[in-house]
Amino acid sequence: MCSSYIKLSFLGLVLAVAACGDDGEYEFGFNTTGIEFELFDPTEGVHPSKVTLSNPRNPFRQSGVSDDTKFAIIGDGGNAGAFYAWATILAEIPIGENQFFTAIKLRDLYLSNEVAEEDRDTVRQMAIDGFQVVLDCFPESLLFDASGTFGQSLATLSFGQILDLGGVVQGDWRVVEDSLGNPTAVRSTGLQGQDRDFACR
């Protein structure tokens, strides 16, 4: 009698455990062009914030994006999809290139009116902040072409983007002509040493 109860209890336990199982869903990928932007946090996509990794609307927050794929997404993935992809990779690998293109996608979202009306100013400011971070934290970063041979200063590009968005460049940045006559953003002091470490960490 007792052993019957034990057997029944054990069987019940096994069934209960099995019933609790979650089979999950197959992975089929997702369409990035249909993704809509929604303001989650005004620091999203601006280094050193990593808030995008906890934004439930960010479809990349768990899978990440590889270096090989990010440039494909930026062209054809839709502005919102590309923003989330680049913001994710920025949070994981904080370098100037990732910050610059994240800010570019914020700019594109703003310029293409893909944000709610009441959030437009905020998104514009987020883009300006992103470009400013390039100046403050990654001033030596360069943008290379596909062949990897031609480097362009991301600081100079960001300087121009801030002005284009009607913003004001912070710090003692100014544009001068280099030896080839190309405009180049330079600074007198900027953030250095421990100050930069503190602001950019």
Add this chain to the structure above:
Amino acid sequence: MRIASALVFVLLWSAVAAAQQYGEDTVVPTPSGGPMAPGKAPPPGAAVPGAPGAPTPRADDFAAPPASQLPAAYQRPATPPPGSAPAAARKTDGPNVVKIRKDERGYQLLVDGKPTMVFGMNWGYMPIGQNYTYDFWGKPDEVIIKALDAEMRWLRDMHVNVIRQYAGGMDGGPPPRWIKYIYEKYGIYTVLNHSIGRYGMEIDGVWVSPVDYSNERFRSLMKEQITELVAQYKDTPGLLMWLLGNENNYGLYWKSSEIEDLPEAKQGDARASFLYSLFGEITDLIHSLDQNHPVSMANGDLGFLEVIKEECPNIDVLGSNVYRGMSSGDIFERVDKELGRPFMYTEFGADAFNARTGREDQVSQAQYSRSLWQEIYEQSHGKGRVGNAIGGMIFQWSDGWWKYQQDINLDKHDTTASWSNKAYLSDWVEGQNNMNEEWFGIAAKGKPNVDGIYTVYPRAAYYLLQEAFTLDPYAPDTSIEKIRQHFGRLGPRSFDDAESRLMELGWARVSRLRIDFDTYTTGGRQLNVPEREETRFDHTESFYFGVEVKPFAGVRAEVVVNALGNVALNPINEIFYENRGIPVGIVDESGEVRDFTGFNRFQVYEASFDWDSKYFLLESFFRGEGHYHWGYEGDFFGLYPEVHQQYDIDIYNANAPLGVVFSGKDKVKGLKVAYGPQLWWGANPTVMAKYYRQFGDFKFAVMHQEDIAQQATGIASSVIPQPKSRKSTLYFGYTSKRVTLDLGGITSRSNFIGDAYQTARQADGPTYLDSGYYIRNSTVDFADTLGAKAKLTLNAAPFFWYVQGGYRGLVSDAGADQTMTITGWSLKESGQGNHWAVSSGLGYYAGKFVIGPNFLVQRPLEGPLPLIPDLFDPETGTYYPGVNARNQLDDPFWVRSNRETYGFELLLGFDPTPATQLWAWDNLEREDATFSAVLDFVYKILPTAQDAAVAINQDLILFAFATSAPARNLWDISLRTVTNFTYKMRLVNWIYVGQGQANGDSPRTVTRFGTYGWYKYGTFNINYHLKFNDWGPYDYYRDFNLTFPLQAMLDFSYAVEPPGMYAPASTRFGVRGQFRNLDRFSGRYLIDPRYPGRKGREWEIKTYVQFVY
């Protein structure tokens, strides 16, 4: 001239002493041990008042002398005492004839016709740092003679005339010639004690403990042993008496169907009947073989007296181990009335440590000793009382530093009281233990020299009893009144020495002083750090200072600090304890890098605080000795791992273990709570509680662990903090005679419910990104937190078998199994979640050999994830996320040690001395066989890869590798040997060959081989290793698969004391050379195109001088 004078003096003294003390021996005939008029001759060892040079006054005019006139404590008396006698006075031509005489006045022990009181001592030779496996009688003669001469002089001077020694059983016992030597040279008899299986017995090649006294095979083997023993010893001069067992009535635990069928209340008597009937049969057997020596037993107090009377009626003397405080009460009356036999203490006395004050207490030990011996005198023959006391054997001669816990801390004079005895009111407190097993010595003990010879330091009780024994108990005028007068004059405090008084007053002491002076000369070739190629010289100085305080009863605290002098920058092993003091580059406000050397030059090395109270024991620790696991007390899933004074913890400067453990007593017995920032190295801040109880054959435990926070970072990849979690376990155990069953359930990391994870299934046809896998996204649910484990162990000696099965949900993580099953197998089920496993092993003990095959089948519920690159389809705008190996930083579970494994292990052992188990953690130091060996072969089929490992970079930032080492079957062979060439020459050696994979993502499989070991000769010590194609010394070498073609190390040192394998710090000096070849798989290797294929190299010569107190 001086030598000649000394010889003349010795000869003169010998003649006078012989004439005065033993003159009557030569004129009183004692044919065949016939009776002699009581009091006619003094017993051997009894005092002769007025003997020349005697350090004590005459017995009849004795008065407590002023302390200044007492023998200086810790100094051997300069002149021989009354009890000594020249060898010529001994009976050496055959056995002593020992009889019991009974008359109307009581009982007397007659030795060769002379009434003799047993002024006995439990004696054994056990240097600090050794335990019950120590083989004193296996040492060379010159060592034994040195030790005996040192010890027996003290005993003779105290007027001790009998020692108790074990024979047979585990320690082999003294060969007859040494019994004869002790007797002939010092006049001290030996009571030879066979334990009769008290601590186990080898039966048909298998060590069995506890023994089953009802087992006919055991009884017959035991009688065979006794027959041989009696034949070997019975004619030995100096043998006084046979003694059976040692408190065997306290060890009646065996299980058998005959016993277990009885009502529980009757099981004790039933077992006792088997025990004492065996004693009875052995007594009769001895009587039939030897008519010259009586037979006694060492009973535990007066337990089972009625059974003894029934089953062992012919015992000659009832001996008992008795711990009843100042008086043994009615013990003499009861033995006389209920058994009608003379009584002799086989153990009695008191410890010399006051558990209440936490200090040595020589005075109370002396007081107990005085009172108990006065009682013996009063209860002896002819004093008008019971008259059946024939003496006793004090427990014990010198402190047993091994007695508490017995296998660990053997060189620590432990002050933990291990049992409670209200009879010792001087330090008894209700609910607290007060018996300090390691402090029962009448003499304290010093550290051994290279031969294992140590000095003893007699305590106050020694000097008091030395005076006490000057009274001849059988002298015609020794009356009750005289006895009381004599003992009344013995004031224990008068014998207390100055040092112990200082110890009572002082409550703080220097517990540690260590000084290290090291130099390093280094150089190399083809290294990627150019300055390392130069020949460089540097030096390190390191200082340790510790203080221990005992401010209150049961409270102890110790702090050890370390201070640095210079710290060498050039050691080729760049991670070491003192490297915290190397210069650190700091960027100043102007952006310039400045070197600072002042950081951490003074820091706490270790600290501990213990509080032993009525209701709990509180132990807190910072680094130091660590703590043990709870695997044998209900922690079936290994949540609380053990931590020891690890070398790695030291060199990495880890602040672990750090925490506090509460162990309940009294009404909360069984409850343990551990809490701390890092209870073991790599632990999260956590609190855990366990309640464990035993009910007869059943055990039960419930346990919970709750991490309070996540450890922010680690400092070594081998101890990456696990994710913050909570775990609960339930355990049931059952043990019968042959079967042990353990069952447990666990729920673990329920805080991960709802977390997302991916799984991959191999498939044919269309698959995700043509990877060959279906990929699914799921979330953790409650069922994934559950796990269960069952283990069945069967003891069918000489066969031992176990089978274990376990199921763990995806996140049902726990710890590694730290217990030992049957042998020292290394192939074990993982402690991680996400797997099921079955393992089974068989141990067959064939005499000196052990054969142990072991199997393991383990599969993860969800296998590791394959590497699938992500893809973006610009035509549809669809993004296909990539799949990466899981890791413990980002995923709720992962596959590492729980990887799919089909493992086989074959372990072969050879050990002629089963008492030193091959698998015991300290076997390498304890092994006493001339040669022992263990060969272990492991083959693992590993059909899949793993998920990614997590490692740590130079900036102490954790990161996960992208992938793992590939699927690969691996094998390993290791051979460990322990060789004792002589008693002071020992070689412990390992030889290994096998395959291994990196922890990281390197696909290269390493086939490595080598040897390493430890050789000592006296205080001369050699450590060495010679490794080929193996990883370097730190965990990151294996993480990144960094190997060296050759690594060689040779270390010579000469120490003051014999070095211990597990305590390498000692007072010594030495030199160590290290050499490594480097190739493209080695760190720091520089590829030089000018010398293609040439190997790099680095070398180091270290000298060291170390002082340790």
